[in-house]
Amino acid sequence: MVTIGAVAGGTARDVVRAQLTGRRRDVRGVMFKVALQLSLLTALLILVVLLVTSLVEGWPVLSGRLGEFLTSRTSTQPGDAGISQALKGSFWIGVCVVVIAFPIGIGSAIYLEEYAHKSRLTNLIDLTIRNLAGVPSIVFGILGFAVFVKTLDGFTGGKTLLAGGITVAVLVLPIVIITAAEALRAVPTGIREAGFGVGATRWEVIRSHVLPYAAPGILTGTVLALARALGEAAPLLLVGAVLGRLGSDPGWFDAGQLQEQFIAMPTIIADWAGLPQQEFKGELTAAAIVVMLVVVLLANTAAILLRNRYEKKRHGL
DSSP: OOOHHHHHOOOOHHHHHHHHHHHHHOHHHHHHHHHHHHHHHHHHHHHHHHHHHHHOOOOOOOSOOOOOOHHOOOOSTTOOOOOOOHHHHHHHHHHHIIIIHHHHHHHHHIIIIIOOOOHHHHHHHHHHHHHHHSSSSHHHHHHIIIIIIIIHHHHSOOOOOOHHHHHHHHHHHHHHHHHHHHHHHSOOHHHHHHHHHTTTHHHHHHIIHEEEHHHHHHHHHHHHHHHHHHHHHHHHTTTTTTSOOOSSSTTTTGGGGGGSOOOHHHHHHHHHTTTSSSSSIIHHHHHHHHHHHHHHEEEEEEHHHHHHHHHHHHHTT
């Protein structure tokens, strides 16, 4: 029994814990907690060091000619080189991911979780999807080269931005399916039963109850997939991303560039980092890394705002 005097000497939680453990100190629990905190601090320290190093090294470019750096084309002269073409390439790759991977991935997750009956076949499909999520990106690059560049060259145009965008969309598709399925699985069964109890159809329950509740988790997963897509270089190099200068410079919303050669932020960073000039592999590479990180952070910010909005709606259910 917990006495009143014992409660007065400390919080009820501490007293109950002491009574249950026989007033022994949980040494292993404390050590495990410290190990987790050290792991978190180590990860944050590495991230901060990388960010500070890139920012300091690229500061001459970011502070001296940021506008020109963002709007200029690729060049063999470090003082004239910019990333406008790479930004456009990454933008259209992101569009391909949003248009192709997100609808197919979320739709597949909805079918597997809400419509398909659990069987050996669905278990095999789920296992296959999880295995595909761990396949190295270079393997998807080989797949993209064999299928979208060689076999479907009549549709993609060969080594073009469209082939690269579809390849990256296929790369992140398993991640989208897994994260969306986990978000749907986390929806309480009572919400579905309440909808069925008032006579709603399965689609009405999914549309009006399940998807709004799972939307925050789905958004988080899709943004993580988009961030990975924007940072992949290996599959883009295999399907024909240009290393060096790119002749054409279409507008941001010119869809005709989907049938042309391209560069993207990861590929231009990889190209500059391998050049002998110190200006390219130092200041310009670091500045491009900072810009790419800012783009990913902006996408994450947008997802967080949408997630908070859906969470407010979910609490109102």
